[in-house]
Amino acid sequence: MGAVRCDTADGPRGWRPATEEALYGPSGFYRRPEGPAGHFRTSVHASPLFARAVARLLCLVDEALAHPAELAFVDMGAGRGELVTGVLEALPAEVASRARGYAVERAARPAGLDHRIEWLPEPPPGVTGLLFANEWLDNVPLDVAEVDAKGTVRLVLVRQDGTESLGEPVTGAEAEWLARWWPLTDPPEGRLLRPEASDDPLPSPEAPGSPLPAEDVLPVLPPTEDLRPPAEGLQGPAGGLPVATEGLRAEVGLPRDAAWAAAVASLGQGLAVAVDYAHFAGARPPFGTLTGFREGRETAPVPDGSCDITAHVALDACALPGARLLSQREALGALGVSGERPSLGLASTDPTAYVRALAGAGEAAELTARGGLGDFGWLLQPVGIPDPLPGGEQPST
Numbered sequence: 001m002g003a004v005r006c007d008t009a010d011g012p013r014g015w016r017p018a019t020e021e022a023l024y025g026p027s028g029f030y031r032r033p034e035g036p037a038g039h040f041r042t043s044v045h046a047s048p049l050f051a052r053a054v055a056r057l058l059c060l061v062d063e064a065l066a067h068p069a070e071l072a073f074v075d076m077g078a079g080r081g082e083l084v085t086g087v088l089e090a091l092p093a094e095v096a097s098r099a100r101g102y103a104v105e106r107a108a109r110p111a112g113l114d115h116r117i118e119w120l121p122e123p124p125p126g127v128t129g130l131l132f133a134n135e136w137l138d139n140v141p142l143d144v145a146e147v148d149a150k151g152t153v154r155l156v157l158v159r160q161d162g163t164e165s166l167g168e169p170v171t172g173a174e175a176e177w178l179a180r181w182w183p184l185t186d187p188p189e190g191r192l193l194r195p196e197a198s199d200d201p202l203p204s205p206e207a208p209g210s211p212l213p214a215e216d217v218l219p220v221l222p223p224t225e226d227l228r229p230p231a232e233g234l235q236g237p238a239g240g241l242p243v244a245t246e247g248l249r250a251e252v253g254l255p256r257d258a259a260w261a262a263a264v265a266s267l268g269q270g271l272a273v274a275v276d277y278a279h280f281a282g283a284r285p286p287f288g289t290l291t292g293f294r295e296g297r298e299t300a301p302v303p304d305g306s307c308d309i310t311a312h313v314a315l316d317a318c319a320l321p322g323a324r325l326l327s328q329r330e331a332l333g334a335l336g337v338s339g340e341r342p343s344l345g346l347a348s349t350d351p352t353a354y355v356r357a358l359a360g361a362g363e364a365a366e367l368t369a370r371g372g373l374g375d376f377g378w379l380l381q382p383v384g385i386p387d388p389l390p391g392g393e394q395p396s397t
Helices: 015-024 048-064 082-090 172-181 254-265 328-334 344-349 351-367
Strands: 071-076 099-104 117-120 127-134 143-147 153-158 164-169 217-220 249-252 267-276 291-294 297-299 308-310 324-327 377-383
Touching: 015 143, 015 153, 015 308, 048 071, 048 082, 048 127, 048 267, 071 082, 082 099, 082 117, 099 127, 127 254, 143 172, 172 249, 172 254, 254 267, 254 377, 324 328, 328 377
Parallel strands: 071 099, 071 127, 099 117, 127 267
Antiparallel strands: 143 153, 143 249, 153 164, 217 324, 267 377, 291 297, 291 308, 324 377
């Protein structure tokens, strides 16, 4: 692709403004009447077990907060309110009597939504409780960078029909973010393979292509400065970003870091959780993850409002000091979701209960499956309380 400038409003532009309009503009994908569930399944749609597990997490937050008079549940990127509705319905009566639901979504409030749920375009300030962002950050628009034939990292521009070209070199804060979190250097031998597009239906379109590391649990994170590689190791011979193989790509996650920091800052006290398909430093995908979804199939990302546009999240870059990263499999296991089959003895004593338990085990298995939903990353960010999830770190005294 040759380098070009973006001089006209209807010409090529960065993926960030193009995605913003395609997803959230007046005719954007997320404003369509069928909603996201018409095109892909998330954990929320896969099983009511997910909302029940989040309700249990809200109860743990309630205990850590010493049972406040008002307990907030903030659903970021609420879609049509499926998760917040399920969580409120799953709460014990005493907790439900104090709970208040907030759905944060740019689309209009759906008809018939529970009157207890407040519909907002941004998170409410200063609330106490649990802020939960399930597959929200992957839809926060960001720019894409690519290495050109001379080894220069440039902004990728895109037209409304999906045609790409290269723009100006990446500089400033975006270049600093790439240097710290996604250096565009040659990947290890054998990884320079472009993924082939597939027209096969996706059994679980939300399944991540870049699972978490083999370990289920990542340690509590130190201050973010400690996670960055040394700056002197990032400079090429002439300074700036290092020279790399033509065609390497990265998604510049700076807007997601800012969006997550703002969401966490909206909490007065409690816990913020982001759940998404993720990748981590040391194993970034060499050609990025930007893609589209339409009617249950993965498709080319075209910023015309006809499809979802998504990219995996650099959750380690989003994490603030004191955060914990773990897999969905580990998080849901700590919240009592298990894919273990019920005892065969139950089939003879209570066949109906056995069938229900078997169905529940199948749904739990899908939510925690390796290579699928179970490999999603969970980012837990306590605000003024100890980490309430079992196995969490307690503050030093």
